[in-house]
Amino acid sequence: MEESTQVFSVDKLKAAIECMLFVTPQPLAIKQIAEALNLDEATVEKALQELRMDYAEGRGLQILHIAGGYQMCTRPEFVDCITALLKPTRTRMSRAALETVAIIAYRQPITQPEIDAIRGVNSDGVVKTLTERNLITQMGRKDSPGRPILYGTTEEFLNHFGLSDLSRLPELTDVTLPEPDQAVLPMEQPAEAPEK
Amino acid sequence: MEESTQVFSVDKLKAAIECMLFVTPQPLAIKQIAEALNLDEATVEKALQELRMDYAEGRGLQILHIAGGYQMCTRPEFVDCITALLKPTRTRMSRAALETVAIIAYRQPITQPEIDAIRGVNSDGVVKTLTERNLITQMGRKDSPGRPILYGTTEEFLNHFGLSDLSRLPELTDVTLPEPDQAVLPMEQPAEAPEK
């Protein structure tokens, strides 16, 4: 927008940012807003923070700081209203996807054989689906026989789980999940307590 | 009202409605909101009108009454900000499509031969396109030789033109007097040129 070097009043600018956040389904970076409006980032940042304050209380919506940007979303306490409205459309991750993405999040970069070892089942399909859904992505190859692909989580993953960055995941690096090989196949069916 | 007879305060209800309007891309009817919240329509209507008032001024967003429901959208004056950000492509209707859909809107239910007679040309292609775009729909068959299909407009039609219901169509007027200026040849590139 060239000609738009129109001087925005703060209120007008807030309203413009409100529009932009509203129409953008992904988190929107200050930089993107500033570029579109042809304004400097500091001005945008200031107006955005004011706008966030307006949204801080008594509203159904909020402006979250997510994945390096800002996103307008509903407040968690209204989840039931939304679910009631959308009924069956709201879907959840399958159990397999949930497990797999959790393992990848904590142990990235990780190869599929390593994931399989932890889960005790082949994860081909799930890894493919998660990749298609853009929750995980290939991060190169491991320097080991067969050079298997390494997987890691994406921005979309952060977005989906409402995390501003990976550091917000519980710190697991030092805790160590069971090493793939020693994690053993967890209870092959009858061996253990949960008899069938 | 079963268990969700949670007593909503008006503010809470407004916030809930705000959420629901936000997540629904189509216009949302009072009835749908009332059912999801398990409240009576009058209560919802009242809260919704209050919410609309909150959105009436100084905001980037507004709540429009469209196609029998309510829809949260941006204000027209910020179209440039959004265009700068998203570079959206939105198609305009061709003149043939506009003419045909206008005839259908005012004369529904109407058959294609009747449309053809008014337009003076065959409307096969246009009727097909309008149907595909879900702007018109079949409304049964006429009880006349050949039992031709009757067409009428859809909710999407109202939505496309921003009408709350069919009664908002402009009145059909007869122009019998020669109109001095309007009659000029649109030879010099008229406004509609960019369509193509």
Next chain:
Amino acid sequence: MAIELIQQSGYTIKLPAFEGPLDLLLHLIRERKVDIYDIPIAEVTEQYISYLSLMESLDLNIAGEFFVMASTLLEIKSRMLLPIPPSEGDNEEGADPRAELIERLLEYERFKNASESLKEFEEERRKVFWRIADDLQNYDAPVMPLNLEAMDLLFALQQMLADVGEGTEEVTSIERQKISLRMKMRQVWGRIKSVPDGIGFRELVDDPKSRIEIVMTFLAILELLRLGKIKARQKKALGEINIQAVKEQ
């Protein structure tokens, strides 16, 4: 919308594109600013036909309806030339031969005007944006008997770890070897099974105080879920997660 033509002479001519014969005819009439109820039929017919031949000479595709109209016009014109038969009462046959055409033109014009209003509405509507639907599509086979999302489990885990706090962390290699996933699963399963109404997630990680314990418990729960031994439910968003043994049939 206009048809652009480049003639041999190098001139560019823009012809308005007409939606049909009525559109063209209406244009010719309105352009002349004559009374539509008293169309100078001979003149208009002549213009109409010369417009058609222009289009023809330019090899434009002309819909058949344009020619039908031409013959209608010619017919009206010839009927106008006939002497008006002595009126026998109110004989409809004696009516103006142009009457029907005028009716059609007026009817067409009404809708043409309406379509212009609609065009304005469309323009206004185009300036306004609403949200596209959130992507709520399924992730994968919908076999999950689970009432909650990964997010909820992860949040729960996060919460738990936060409660433990950084300071009390006593991660050592010794600690690491003490707990295996297998052991944890057995332990968790035992506790869950003992409470028919189910047990809260937090309760399950009640006593262990190290991060690794919590993480192992979490993984054990995931594993038991995977095996279909237990199910997890949540009464409200971000509420306590209740874990229950799946009843064996």
